[in-house]
Amino acid sequence: MPNTGPDRALPVHVAVGVVADGARVLIARRPSGKHMGGLLEFPGGKVDPGESVRAALVRELAEEVGLEADPVGMEPLIQIEHDYGDKSVLLDVWRVRDFKGVPRGLEGQPVNWMRVEDLNDTDFPVANRPIIRALRLPPEWLVTGESDDVGQISRNLALALSVRSRSGLLLRQPQLAVEAYLRLAHEVLPLCKAHGIPLMLHGGPSLLQVLPEAAGIHLPQSVVRQLPDVRSAKGTPSSIQQGFVPASEARPVAAGKWLGVSCHSPAELAHAALIGADYATLSPLNPTSSHPEREPLGWDSFRGWVRAARCPVYAMGGVGLRDIPSSIGHGGQGIAGISHWWR
Ligand SMILES: Nc1nc2c([nH]c(=O)n2[C@@H]2O[C@H](COP(=O)(O)OP(=O)(O)OP(=O)(O)O)[C@@H](O)[C@H]2O)c(=O)[nH]1
Ligand SMILES: [Mg+2]
Structure with missing residues (x-):
């Protein structure tokens, strides 16, 4: 049932990382049972109150996939406001090129490097489509x-x-x-x-x-x-x-x-x-x-x-x-x- 309560208008601010290794990007599968569970995603999560987006992304990448990302080397890719009906999100998407470590799914989720041209819209939450476009389009x-x-x-x-x-x-x-x-x-x-x-x-x-x-x-x-x-x-x-x-x-x-x-x-x-x-x-x-x-x-x-x-x-x-x-x-x-x- 759609949330029509008082917090309805406030989108959840989500820091999302497109971790890039040459032409490949890091993809995880969202654990089943979570919002959009079972679909593919770029690692990331909610920005805590008072936290900067870069700091949130550094924290989420460490917690979810065990990477140590350098916040200075992050570049904004795209922001997407999307209303799922039950939940409204602001995806704040950043390119992450400078990082240390080998990614692994620390929450039990499968993670994988994929070529940008192999990403399929329908494997991701619908809000992710502009992210895939932004990755493919020239500057x-x-x-x-x-x-x-x-x-x-x-x-x-x-x-x-x-x-x-x-x-x-x-x-x-x-x-x-x-x-x-x-x-x-x-x-x-x-x-x-x-x-x-x-x-x-x-x-x-x-x-x-x-x-x-x-x-x-x-x-x-x-x-x-x-x-x-x-x-x-x-x-x-x-x-x-x-x-x-x-x-x-x-x-x-x-x-x-x-x-x-x-x-x-x-x-x-x-x-x-x-x-x-x-x-x-x-x-x-x-x-x-x-x-x-x-x-x-x-x-x-x-x-x-x-x-x-x-x-x-x-x-x-x-x-x-x-x-x-x-x-x-x-x-x-x-x-x-x-x-x-x-x-
Ligand atoms: N991380 C991530 N979240 C996404 C993507 N696309 C998208 O619509 N979302 C939505 O953003 C919202 C927040 O992401 P999240 O569930 O990863 O938040 P989190 O890591 O803090 O998880 P938690 O709720 O277990 O603490 C979810 O509603 C999720 O469906 C994406 O590519 N990556
Ligand atoms: Mg997450």
């Missing part, structure tokens, strides 16, 4: 400036990727008609393959039918507005008959493909999560010459909006490589932008 999207010249894209890409370890390309060309856009995307796909980076198409979901090898679709709000209206799980059957689709069926691209959404407000971020977005971009962070009429957000608003978001969020608009740590430090996934790499 930066290179967004193309206006061009139908594949040579220009190729040169810029080669130059940019010579100084970065992980990026993806977002092929944004709103000035092109769909046919010209798809011709260009066909030429850009092998470039991305050669560099080993994902290619996101920008526009409507049907682009993926023509270019199924792309990593996914990034929706501008002009396309989002054309999607069928979505109702959350509380939507009634009669609302479905009136042309609403339930959120569980609202995702406009197939599972296994990435869905990104351009957002500019908390309402757009909430809607992006409702249609199953794997990530959102949030703009403009800083003043930009392309949208001088839009009020820049700044990092303080960014932090607040991102905290309430249900998917990883990239800062966009007047940001550069040096802003990746700022974005991560303010709860974001990284940055997306044109001006810092495009010539």
